[in-house]
Amino acid sequence: MPDVTVVGGGPAGTLSARLLASSGRDVTLIEDHHVSGTPVHCAGVVSGEVIENMGVKPEVEGIISAAEVVLPDSTSIFTRRRSPYAYVIDRSDFDVKLADAAEAAGVTMKYGIRYKNHQVTESGVTINTNSGSITSDLLVGADGQSSLVAASLGNNAARSYIRGAQADVEYRMDDQECMRLWLGRDVAPGFFAWMLPLGDKTRIGLGVGLEYGPPIEYLNRLLDKTGLAERRRLATYVGKIPIGGRRVSYADRTLLIGDAAGQVKPVSGGGLYPISKAAPLLNETINRAYSMNMFTSSTLALYERSWKREIGKSINGGMRLRKYFDMLTDEELCQIGHLYAREDISELLSEIDVDDPSNVVRPILRCKGVKSTLLKIYLRHLL
Ligand SMILES: Cc1cc2nc3c(=O)[nH]c(=O)nc-3n(C[C@H](O)[C@H](O)[C@H](O)COP(=O)(O)OP(=O)(O)OC[C@H]3O[C@@H](n4cnc5c(N)ncnc54)[C@H](O)[C@@H]3O)c2cc1C
Structure with missing residues (x-):
């Protein structure tokens, strides 16, 4: 019986599985397609930090x-x-390399296996698939944006x-x-x-x-x-x-990661950076659960606290920014955009961190005329 069953052979699943196997866990990963990385649903835009954190070298198609x-x-x-x-990376090649690295770390990769549902008992979690059942101590749901594992936790849509x-x-x-x-x-x-x-x-x-x-x-x-x-x-x-995140990313014997956990940057739609941050925290939480031999939701809650500490602020800030931009008319968008053409602001903008664009928000807000323009537009929508 494996210690952990991971559902999903995308970057969230393969990175988590690799880290867990490297920590000495017996890990099985199931993926419903016959390979990782196909079909692609991604533009492939990532920072150098993401490539470094993920620990594999993808084909770079553009800089x-x-x-x-x-x-x-x-x-x-x-x-x-x-x-x-x-x-800009070749996302398919990236996913294949991540899957290969997981396998090399000792993960048992099972392709063509589709998660259907699971039952949690006192002694384990039984995962029912299109090809039999697997019982393990823990289940990691890394099954993407339409995650069935996330849905099984109830009222948990993004x-x-x-x-x-x-x-x-x-x-x-x-x-x-x-x-x-x-x-x-x-x-x-x-x-x-x-x-x-x-x-x-x-x-x-x-x-x-x-x-x-x-x-x-x-x-x-x-x-x-x-x-x-x-x-x-x-x-x-x-x-x-x-x-904007989901209601919850943990339950008894169950954790979610990646799109399944709603860990996506709301301004850019980037999901790879949050995964690179969340996977080591998931690994830490599971190691702690093993050291205590406790797999209840109260033990696993540590994972959500830690990933929210790391990336929750930028997800919430990004959602607020999204909300503001969603209400703008094209005319107002231009009014704000023209401010960005100013030399003092465009200089600040050039320092933008693609993983955390909020790094330039505060300095830009301090530039003359910016706050008042944004506030005027906001108030116009309130009245
Ligand atoms: C148009 C578009 C452009 C994007 N561009 C970028 C970008 O430039 N940069 C960036 O960082 N992010 C981008 N993203 C987001 C990024 O692609 C996702 O955040 C990322 O793929 C999430 O990885 P994941 O492993 O959580 O999920 P996925 O990559 O979706 O992997 C989930 C895996 O689970 C498998 N699975 C699903 N259900 C089951 C089941 N029941 N049983 C077994 N296996 C199952 C799927 O087959 C899949 O292989 C983009 C997304 C879209 C849609």
């Missing part, structure tokens, strides 16, 4: 050290710096969802270091759109709030607008991003 943000009135704000903001769609097209962007981002209700209501330079191909995509209909329609419009609709399409991806 981003500049950004052009296009406002609804077509004004562009540019920011550039010497060191990279982010890397606070909100963004729906995304993107395409890789045969086209070479002129500036191979600069990503282009669009804001505005016409292009990507409730989120933003992106265009990433990846050599002879370009990744173009967007997210939209659930209430705005299918993202693929917005993507087709963006492809038309950019003149890329006629280019050869190499791949199309769609997916859902859970944002």
Whole structure:
């Protein structure tokens, strides 16, 4: 009987499983697909810190050290710096390498096995799958945005969802270091759109709030607008991003991680950084539970306290920022955007940390005229 059964062979599952196996646990991972990393639902944008934390070297398809943000009135704000903001990785290759590393650490990987439900008893947790049952001490739900393990904890949907769609097209962007981002209700209501330079191909995509209909329609419009609709399409991806967290990430003998736990940055939709922070904390909590031989929710609650201490503030702050931006009209978005074109603010903006954009929020708020403009707009919506 394994100590821990992990459900899901994405980055949250494979990283957690690897850390647990390296701590001496007997770990079995089940994944419903026949390989990790396919299909892809990700733009692949990560910081250097994420790559370092995850401990495998993915194929890097692009290095981003500049950004052009296009406002609804077509004004562009540019920011550039010497060191990279982010890397665009081959997400499929990344997931495969993480799965290989888990297996090399001793994890038993079982592909083509689908979690159905589980029962917790005093002596263990029994996981029922499409191919028999597995009993272990603990269950880790890393089964992504539509997590059945998360749902089994009751009233545990993510606070909100963004729906995304993107395409890789045969086209070479002129500036191979600069990503282009669009804001505005016409292009990507409730989120933003992106265009990433990846050599002879370009990744173009967007997210939209659930209430705005299918993202693929917005993507087709963006492809038309950019003149890329006629280019050869190499791949199309769609997916859902859970944002704002879930009610709970632990229960008796059960822990959640990654999209299954709603651990996603609400402003960018990035899920890989939170996973890289949460997995070591999950490992620590499980090691502690073994040292006490106690697997109840009160012992496992430590995990949620620790990951919230690490990334909870930026998730909550990001949600507040999202709420503010969601209420803006395109005109107001431009009014704020034009402030960012000012030299003093764009200089601060160039120091943005993609993992924690709040690092520039306070300094920008201190710049002349920023707080009063934001407040004026906010009050207009209240009255
Ligand atoms: C359009 C889009 C763009 C994105 N871009 C970025 C980005 O640029 N940077 C970034 O950091 N994040 C990005 N994200 C978010 C990121 O992809 C996710 O946060 C990340 O994949 C979460 O990893 P995970 O392991 O929790 O879940 P997943 O990667 O979804 O893995 C879950 C795994 O569980 C398996 N599974 C599900 N149900 C079961 C079951 N019942 N039984 C067995 N196995 C099961 C699935 O097959 C899957 O392999 C993007 C998301 C979308 C949709």
